[in-house]
Amino acid sequence: MQKIGLIIIAAVFFILSSAVYTVDETQVALKLRLGEIVSVEKEPGLKFKTPFVNNVVKFDARIQTLDAPAERFLTGEKKNVIVDSYVKWRIVDAERFYKSTGGNLARTNNRLAQIIKTGLKSEFSKRTIADVVSGERSEIMANIVTLASKDIGEFGIEIVDVRIKRIDLSQEVSNSVYRRMQAERHRVAKEFRSMGAEEAEIIRAGADKERTIILANAYRDSEIIRGEGDAMSANNYAKAYSQNSDFYSFHRSLESYKKSFANQNDVLVLSPNTEFFRHFNPEAK
Secondary structure (H helix, E strand, C coil): CHHHHHHHHHHHHHHHHHHEEEECCCEEEEEEECCEEEEEECCCEEEECCCCCEEEEEEECCCEEEECCCEEEECCCCCEEEEEEEEEEEECCHHHHHHHHCCCHHHHHHHHHHHHHHHHHHHHCCCCHHHHHHHCHHHHHHHHHHHHHHHCHHHCEEEEEEEEEEEEECHHHHHHHHHHHHHHHHHHHHHHHHHHHHHHHHHHHHHHHHHHHHHHHHHHHHHHHHHHHHHHHHHHHHHHHHHCHHHHHHHHHHHHHHHHCCCCCCCCCCCCCCHHHCCCCHHHC
16 A cells, blocks of 8 residues: 555656746747647746646747858959858747747758858849948848848747858959059059159258258358458558568568478579579678
């Protein structure tokens, strides 16, 4: 009897545990009866179901992330770019989601990845590399969200956001872009060098002009000073000569003798009665 009682208690406990379930605040639950949806449970807490008749399927109601593998797309210039993107989505209609996908997240992600891939291919084919890299990236993502939202309505999910993480050029395009950038940098450098050479010529011409003006002014001033000095010197000589002309003549003669006999081997053959020796020969005066 005791064993039967324990079996009954265990059976009752099993049945009661099979009749309750919990829904977390991050979940939404579907209660099924023989495969058909009976109710959708969104409120968190303890719930009840009929054992062996009802079963429960739970889904994560939080935002999901689909990190799609990088794909290669052609731009409007027929250039290959490699795009790495991700999608943020969530379940908004659990009943429709279950009916359309069977609650299979992998199937949903595959379908969503195809939709996003188609949208990216369409958007990139309309634009140049410059547009997709910088100019119109926000517009591309907004258009993809709009287009994809129309295609996924039947799945009971909502696209929260689509983001392009990275856009890489293929190797051949990278080489082409690098060569184009290099040529552009060479052109800019050449232009800067030309402008620098022009500025240098202007500065050099200005400096040469200023130098010429300074030298001319300095020469003019030096000539004026020299002239004034010569005039003052001549005036002093004239005054000195007028005060004692004989002494001045004698001094000049001595200077002439000194210059004429600068070397002890110098010989001068002259008549003693010449004007050169007039201060030493009274008869020559």
